[in-house]
Amino acid sequence: MADGTKIEWTDATVNAVNGCTVLSPGCKRCYAMRQAHRFEARRGLTQHTAGGMVWTGEVRLNEKALLQPLAWKRPRRIFWNAHGDLFHENVPDAWIDKVFAVCALTPQHQHQILTKRSARMRAYLSDPRMPQRVALVCFDMNRAGLVKFSALFAALGDRERDEDAEFVPIPLANVWLGVSVEDQRRADDRIPDLLATPGAVRFLSVEPLLGPVDLDIFPVFGPSRERLLHWVIVGGESGHGARPMHPAWVRSLRDQCADADVPFFFKQWGEWLPWEPGCPPEWQSQSGLREDHHALFPDDIDADPKWDDGIWAVPDHDHFAFQRVGKKAAGRMLDGATHDGMPA
Structure with missing residues (x-):
């Protein structure tokens, strides 16, 4: 976890879930995969292969990092799990519930959650049982004294823990949900899931951009004219073995965002x-x-x-x-x- 980060579009990182698995071409030069062995708490999450460090698929929950945002009173944009994927297949729903409970208990922050597992994110956020599970985690954190002050509990007064509690509104207004795409194939696979996921803010991280991506084929507005896509981040690859990014690909995304009135954030050219x-x-x-x-x-x-x-x-x-x-x-x-x- 870090209160302060070099990532240009956020203020802090919270690595509550660590560990992952290579899923698509954008994972090939993953900086977190290359660095995991340097940290004592993350050793065993990667292994040496002929091609370099590779994730093993093991995942771990860092409870200390998970709870850190509860102590931060000054509002921050918080990027969750830069060294893992919250919706990885080996991450239990109970861990995800805890992350969303912390988000619900800290309305002063904007929480940014990014995944390549778009189908699981869509299923999780669409599960009618999810608000009740998150509500119970919130009550348990309050009873354990982990929450010193929360507008959520101030509004509830002395309400008791209720197995049928539904006070966590989904989508949470302070949670931004995003998918990572690197080329048209991954855009076609993941963006429809994102647009169908209940979310107050939905965004794309098109990084590392490895080929042209056409966003015009996806709807920006829903049937009731509600906005479906709220932000696009674009960036090139950095580090050893980084692949170049063509400027025409970036210009195209910039212009597509301008035409659709979607905020565009250009993060970096990368190594080249x-x-x-x-x-x-x-x-x-x-x-x-x-x-x-x-x-x-x-x-x-x-x-x-x-x-x-x-x-x-x-x-x-x-x-x-x-x-x-x-x-x-x-x-x-x-x-x-x-x-x-x-x-x-």
Whole structure:
């Protein structure tokens, strides 16, 4: 857990559930999977293979981290489980109930929950028994003295623990539910589940973006004109073995969000900085640099590990190139602007 984080779109992280399993191409370079062995409490969650560190599928609940938001009075945006997936198949419903109980007891915070297991999230939030289970966990936390003050219990007065309690309103107004997608196939698989999940705020984390994604095929509004999608985050991959992200893919998502009036947050280019033709003979990078193209490129761009000509990514696109400079140097400027859109 961390009160303060380098993740650009949140204020704090709470790693109540740790451990996962590789599910799709976006998991290949998972930073949490690479780092888990460095922490004593997470050892055994990964194992060495010929391809590097890989999740074992074991999951663990960190009770201390779970309860931390109860002690935070200043409002924060809290990202849950950066080192796991709350809706992983090995996570019991009882653990998920505890997370939602903490969310219900801390209305001062905005809780951000992101998953690749969209079908389970949809089933869990649609279960008519879920509000009662969460309510009972809230009462138990109150009885145990874990909740020093909560607007929820202040409104209830001296009400006793009730097996039929239904006072936890679903969807919770302060919970943001998101799915992670990296390409069109994963978008087609997961976004329909997200849009059908009861939620006050629904969002997409399109990171690492590994190919073009068309969001226009999904409804932004429901049958009663209620908004179904509230936020889109986009980012490239960083770290060892990171894959480049084509600027055309990012521009497309930016423009789709603008057309649909959905807040757009561009998180990072990742490891690779794109260069594209500017005013001839200059080329310009997404960090704002300009260079004469004759001086810019090595003699054999494909033989230099710091450069990638990008032809593999979009064969029919005008020529471009990626320079490997690291996440910090690549930055998060898109066509000269930063994009920090957030849900209202």
